[in-house]
Amino acid sequence: MIPNKPVLLLPPPLRFSQTPSEEQMSQLSVRRWTPKHVAKWLREEGFCDYVDLLCNKHRLDGTSLLALSEYDLRSAPLELKVLGDIKRLMASIRKLQKQNIDVLEELGLPFDGHSPTGSGGSLDWLCNGDSCRDCDSTDTAPVGEEYNQYTNGKYKQQTRRLDPEYWKTVLSSIYVVFVFGFTSFVMVIVHERVPDMRTYPPLPDIFLDSVPRIPWAFAMAEACGVILCNVWLLVLLLHKHRSILLRRMCSLMGTVFMLRCITMFVTSLSVPGQHLQCSGKMYGDMWAKLQRAVAIWSGFGMTLTGVHTCGDYMFSGHTVVITMLNFFVTEYTPRSWNFIHTLSWVLNLFGIFFILAAHEHYSIDVFIAFYITTRLFLYYHTLANTRAYQQSRRARIWFPMFSFFECNVNGPVPNEYCWPFSRPTAMRRLIG
Numbered sequence: 459m460i461p462n463k464p465v466l467l468l469p470p471p472l473r474f475s476q477t478p479s480e481e482q483m484s485q486l487s488v489r490r491w492t493p494k495h496v497a498k499w500l501r502e503e504g505f506c507d508y509v510d511l512l513c514n515k516h517r518l519d520g521t522s523l524l525a526l527s528e529y530d531l532r533s534a535p536l537e538l539k540v541l542g543d544i545k546r547l548m549a550s551i552r553k554l555q556k557q558n559i560d561v562l563e564e565l566g567l568p569f570d571g572h573s574p575t576g577s578g579g580s581l582d583w584l585c586n587g588d589s590c591r592d593c594d595s596t597d598t599a600p601v602g603e604e605y606n607q608y609t610n611g612k613y614k615q616q617t618r619r620l621d622p623e624y625w626k627t628v629l630s631s632i633y634v635v636f637v638f639g640f641t642s643f644v645m646v647i648v649h650e651r652v653p654d655m656r657t658y659p660p661l662p663d664i665f666l667d668s669v670p671r672i673p674w675a676f677a678m679a680e681a682c683g684v685i686l687c688n689v690w691l692l693v694l695l696l697h698k699h700r701s702i703l704l705r706r707m708c709s710l711m712g713t714v715f716m717l718r719c720i721t722m723f724v725t726s727l728s729v730p731g732q733h734l735q736c737s738g739k740m741y742g743d744m745w746a747k748l749q750r751a752v753a754i755w756s757g758f759g760m761t762l763t764g765v766h767t768c769g770d771y772m773f774s775g776h777t778v779v780i781t782m783l784n785f786f787v788t789e790y791t792p793r794s795w796n797f798i799h800t801l802s803w804v805l806n807l808f809g810i811f812f813i814l815a816a817h818e819h820y821s822i823d824v825f826i827a828f829y830i831t832t833r834l835f836l837y838y839h840t841l842a843n844t845r846a847y848q849q850s851r852r853a854r855i856w857f858p859m860f861s862f863f864e865c866n867v868n869g870p871v872p873n874e875y876c877w878p879f880s881r882p883t884a885m886r887r888l889i890g
Contacts, residue, residue, distance in 0.1 A: 488558045489565075491520025499523075503550045505543070511536065524558060525567055526551055621866040622701035630708035630863065637712040637719075642754040644719045645770045646747045651726050652736050652769035658728035665814055665821045666730060676816035679776055680762050682809035686783040686802065693791055698874040703790055705863055707782070710838060713859070714778050714831055718770075727771045731817035736768035774819045777827035780809040785835045792873050843870045 486495065493513040500509050512518045516535070518526070528548045531538045538544050555562060660666070694700050694707075729736045741747045757763035759775060784806035788799050810828065813819055841853060842864050854861045 487561065488520040488524060488554065489561050491523065493517050493519055495520065496523050499554075503547075505547055505550075508538075508543070508547070521565065523551065524555055524562060524565070620699055620702065620868065620871060622699070623705075623866060624701055626863055627701045627705040627708075630705045630712070634708040634712035634715075637715050639751065639755050641715050641719050641775075642751040642759070643747065644723050645754055645759070645767050646741060646750045648722055648726065648769035649736075649767060650741065653726060653728045654737065655729050655732070660730050660732065661728055661820065663730070663820050663822075666817055669815055671731060671733060671817045672812075672815040675812040676761060676818050679780070679809045679812035679816065680760050682805040682812065683776065683780045683783070684762075686780060686787065686805050686809075689798070689802065690783050690787050693787060695878055696875045697790060698876045699871050700878070702867055702871055703786070706838070706842075707786055709859060709863055710834060711779075711782055714782070714834060715775065717830065718773060718775060718778065718827075721772045722770045725772050726769055727820065727823075729768065730771065730820050733817065734768065771819055771823050773827040773830065774813060774823045775827070776813055777810055777819075777824045778831050780806050781828055781831040782835065785832065789835075789839065790871070790873055842867060 491499075496518050497509045497513040500506065500512065528544060530536060531544050531547065538547075690707075694703055697703055741750055754765050754767060757765035759765055759767065784802045787802045791798050793799075810824055813824055814821060838860060841857065841860060
């Protein structure tokens with residue numbers, strides 16, 4: 459009889475799962491996920507049909523999953539066709555992104571915290587009918603650059619498109635020259651209607667009544683304007699986007715002076731000081747008026763060039779020019795140029811003071827000129843730097859000239875400088 463042999467009970471063999479467990483998934487950072495982890499996550503979220511496409515074919519790992527956008531799902535090479543699956547998958551990805559905001563920050567990926575709601579087929583169109591698709595960047599916005607996010611998850615850089623469009627700059631130059639000529643003609647008409655000083659004495663003005671007149675102050679105000687103009691011309695000459703800057707200067711200056719034509723024609727104020735020998739002057743026929751207008755236009759309306767006018771008080775053209783030059787100089791030079799900015803503001807403020815000290819304008823003339831100039835400058839640049847306003851129907855209706863000049867300028871203009879022409883041979887040898 460054969461004794462029974464003891465039976466050795468062996469433990470069951472260990473089985474290693476090919477897919478990560480939930481505990482491993484929770485302990486492992488999304489940034490370290492492999493395609494197997496992504497496949498596990500897709501199955502848990504109910505997207506088994508896309509595991510082969512995303513994980514096996516395109517090897518989607520944790521980092522690429524966090525960077526995925528709806529635009530990627532809709533466009534090649536994925537090209538998902540089921541709208542419901544696209545929306546549900548993006549909702550799950552957004553939830554995962556929200557849970558890993560710190561990882562997104564480390565990777566430099568933006569997250570706005572909102573679920574995509576728009577369709578992916580929208581495009582941004584320029585005023586010439588071209589599509590902005592060639593101006594768009596990838597779905598990930600680079601760190602340190604300005605961007606807008608479409609509702610389809612795609613990001614578009616704001617500083618990519620800055621068309622010089624020289625023909626528009628020429629049109630804006632023609633516009634401002636025409637406005638200056640028209641302003642000169644209106645000044646001739648206003649001079650004929652200036653109120654008689656004996657019947658209409660100067661109006662009460664707190665500043666003019668308190669500060670004695672300085673005879674040479676108006677010449678100093680024009681000197682401040684000349685210095686500011688030279689600084690602006692130097693900035694304009696060296697700026698890389700000089701065509702856009704000149705176009706904006708001409709359009710703004712022309713618009714303010716067109717408004718000035720209306721105000722000084724509608725309301726004729728009495729002469730602000732007894733020292734001004736102003737009386738209604740008739741120029742006779744139209745030819746004489748045009749000759750006088752050409753003389754004012756060619757002399758830039760400045761007393762330094764021998765031009766003396768009366769009646770054009772509402773509002774101050776000198777204040778408009780000085781203030782506009784100051785704002786353009788400070789806007790289109792780097793913030794680190796403290797000396798230029800301080801000099802510009804000092805010239806602006808002293809120029810306004812000299813205009814009042816010369817008793818050439820009422821205080822209200824200078825105040826309104828400063829307010830209108832600064833507000834129009836700020837409104838214009840706010841619209842120009844905000845792409846959503848540029849594309850709005852309201853902007854096209856109320857600001858047609860702005861929409862025409864700025865439709866192909868995408869975002870703020872960077873302060874970049876370059877030589878406007880190639881350096882001569884002699885300068886090239888000196889500089890080396």
